[in-house]
Amino acid sequence: MSPGDGVPVDETCRVQGAEGGVWAAGDVTGIARTTHAARYQADVALSNILGSHREADYRAIPRVVYTTPTVYAVGVTPGRAAELGIDLRTAGYDLAATARAAVEADDRGRVELYADRSRGLLIGAAAAGLHAEEWMSEIALAIRAETPLGLLADVVHAFPTYGESVEAPLRELAGPLAAPEEEAR
Numbered sequence: 294m295s296p297g298d299g300v301p302v303d304e305t306c307r308v309q310g311a312e313g314g315v316w317a318a319g320d321v322t323g324i325a326r327t328t329h330a331a332r333y334q335a336d337v338a339l340s341n342i343l344g345s346h347r348e349a350d351y352r353a354i355p356r357v358v359y360t361t362p363t364v365y366a367v368g369v370t371p372g373r374a375a376e377l378g379i380d381l382r383t384a385g386y387d388l389a390a391t392a393r394a395a396v397e398a399d400d401r402g403r404v405e406l407y408a409d410r411s412r413g414l415l416i417g418a419a420a421a422g423l424h425a426e427e428w429m430s431e432i433a434l435a436i437r438a439e440t441p442l443g444l445l446a447d448v449v450h451a452f453p454t455y456g457e458s459v460e461a462p463l464r465e466l467a468g469p470l471a472a473p474e475e476e477a478r
């Protein structure tokens with residue numbers, strides 16, 4: 294193990310190579326050093342210790358910097374997608390174009406969504422904006438649940454919210470990548 298690496302665990306959070314039942318959760322695993330990831334791994338480990346097989350899925354663990362405005366990212370970055378050979382399609386939107394920005398008198402920020410062109414699914418996103426850690430949760434859910442783009446583009450957001458900012462990029466991505474009539478049913 295090198296400095297900075299974690300204790301190696303398998304998908305069930307069981308420590309690899311250890312004798313008997315040894316489990317690890319949190320920063321010590323080196324996987325996603327956040328409180329929410331630590332809690333998630335603890336849940337996964339506990340389920341397995343209690344006898345229900347459960348595997349951790351790290352595809353949609355949010356990464357947040359609590360600045361003003363918030364900086365938020367989830368899933369695959371464009372750089373990582375390039376390393377993985379994923380044919381990425383991106384679409385974005387400036388928060389200044391939302392009515393909420395006028396209401397809040399704060400037009401800073403932007404959202405960017407990343408879709409895997411071959412699978413027609415969202416695989417990552419980034420945003421900077423007030424409370425992005427709250428209104429981007431639906432994108433984390435969409436990535437984790439592999440929600441079809443056509444269905445996502447059919448979701449109605451309340452007016453005036455920053456959440457409306459994902460509608461235009463979702464429509465842009467769904468257009469060439471999905472069959473909305475089928476998936477929105």
Ligand SMILES: Cc1cc2nc3c(=O)[nH]c(=O)nc-3n(C[C@H](O)[C@H](O)[C@H](O)COP(=O)(O)OP(=O)(O)OC[C@H]3O[C@@H](n4cnc5c(N)ncnc54)[C@H](O)[C@@H]3O)c2cc1C
Pocket residue numbers: 318319320321325326327328329330331359
């Ligand atoms: C400044 C700062 C800000 C952060 N802000 C955020 C944030 O906003 N959101 C977020 O999600 N994450 C944040 N994090 C990361 C987050 O704190 C960690 O990811 C999280 O606490 C990991 O939980 P853990 O249980 O794995 O480890 P810890 O919370 O570090 O708990 C480990 C515990 O083990 C104890 N311990 C260590 N060695 C021993 C030993 N030999 N014997 C007995 N006990 C021992 C320690 O004292 C500690 O209490 C922040 C971290 C830092 C440093």
